[in-house]
Amino acid sequence: MPRIVFHLDLDTFFVSVERLLDPSLVGKPVVVSPGTARSVVAAASYEARVFGVHSAMPFAKAQRLCPQAVVCPGNFAAYAGYSRAFFDILDDYSPALEPASLDEGYLDYTGCHRLFGPPLAAAAAIQTRVKEELGLDVSVGISASKVVAKIASDLAKPAGILYALPGQEAALLAPLPIRRLPGVGPKTEPRLMRLGIRTIGDLAKLPRELAGQLLGTAGYWLQDAAQGRDDSMVSGREQAKSISHEETFMIDTTDPAFLRHALHRLACEVGYRLRKHGLKSSTTCVKVRYADFSLHTCSQTLTQPTDLDRVLFASGTALLQKVLTRRVRIRLLGFSARNLTAEKAQGLLLDLEGKERLENLHTAADRIRQRYGYDTVRWASLLRQDTE
Ligand SMILES: [Mg+2]
The missing domain is CATH 1.10.150.20 (5' to 3' exonuclease, C-terminal subdomain)
Incomplete structure (x- = not known):
């Protein structure tokens, strides 16, 4: 299966941020540079580029070419803030994200289509979010390799998307x-x-x-x-080795119903993040820290990889029973999914139809959560315990 690699590059990033901070700069030639005799141009707006100004050019030369340009000294704290917000958005679309500089990065979208649709739809959704939430334009190149994706995003500028289909690179x-x-x-x-x-x-x-x-x-x-060939990986793909959630209780407890309830919540949060990133887990792990701070963990290999809350919770319940060997109060409970894979689970399922129904239910719940927040959807078994 060919990989699907996105290269996402904010358009004239420094200049665009300067214009968000000072809208009077819109439409004018803008040069970002300290403006001292020996400094260079950090960025130039399209209006300044028409005069031959480009980044890395000595500032003195830029001034000769385009004396009417507005010179901004640069606001790196603001650039860093927008950069962080940009990568926060990208992180929602894949666990494999490799920032390449403040304003560009690679994202491996392989296997992530279930929640965000085909690559072009996902790229358009990212563009819309970056525009609406940050006020910035991003260009997206898509390809089976990093190098072609990077060239494609360059060709797509400004504010475009270009998908170099496999075989056409x-x-x-x-x-x-x-x-x-x-x-x-x-x-x-x-x-x-x-x-x-x-x-x-x-x-x-x-x-x-x-x-x-x-x-x-x-x-x-x-x-x-x-020739369009580049096997280098988007780093981060291998780094997503586990997804875990844990909770430190307000009051240390030995109450089995309370612990089971907490475990259910943690397992559902882990399941949600697995599905969000198109991953399945084949190992689960429960961690318990007692009031005396001693730590106990127990893990289990599943018969097949899963991303379903119910399966994760069932496995966690068995592990919790094993790990609770002492009659000491517990202060922290953790649940993690390990051995993550992006592939679809192999092997025949006994109850294929029932599983498919369950998967559809999770997908629907996740869509609502994406839109309205995690807490808008809760499984009935959790609600029951809430009202008891
Ligand atoms: Mg850029």
Whole structure:
């Protein structure tokens, strides 16, 4: 199955934040730079770029090219705040999120379609949220690899989405100038140009040994990238090793009904996050901390991976009985799901129809929670205990 990698890049990030802070800057050429004699341009608005101004250019040169530009010294605390809020939104769509700088990051969307729909729908939903919640435009490139996704988001600017479908990557890249390929910098570009390699397609067609001779190891990597091939992972995918919730009680307790109720709540929260990220768990673990601070844990391997509250809770209940070996009050209870996989569970189920119904019920409940908050939906068994 091909991977689905998003590259999300905020459009003219620093300038856009300056305009949120001071709307009078909208429509004017804006340059973000300390503005001292030896400083460089950190960012330039499209209106300033028309005059040839671009980021990393010496500020003095930018001023000669576009003397009417408004110069903003830069507000890095504000940029950092917007950046954090941006990644908070992205985190809702996949556990595998790799920030690449303040205003861009990769997200591995493989296996995440159940809650947010096909890739284009998810990308559009992210764009809408970023616009409505932050007032910023984001461009999205989608592909089976990171390098093509990055090029695609660049082509999609401003405020666009471009999906390079599997098998179409090389054709999309071929006509682009060689400098659009990440890794081809101001040193490599003229070297390739002298050899008549002007487009990404030219590099893709070069005999492999020649690419290696010309550019060393980087040559092989660049040629793979030119052909749309890049196996590098979005980091974070492997890091999501467990999802856990725990609760420290206001009053230490030995009450079995209270503990069972708390466990149910924790298992449901873990289940919700598993489904939110399209993951299933094949190991559950219950953790108990007694009033004397001693810690006891117990774990269980499930017969098949699950993301269902009922299955998680049943497993947790069995574990809780095993772990409660002392007649000492408990101050903390934790529940975690481990051995997470993004694949659909393999193997035949005895009660396929019943399971499907249960899955649909969870999906419906999760949709409502996404919209109106986690506490708007609770399972009847929890409510019963609440009113008892
Ligand atoms: Mg950007």
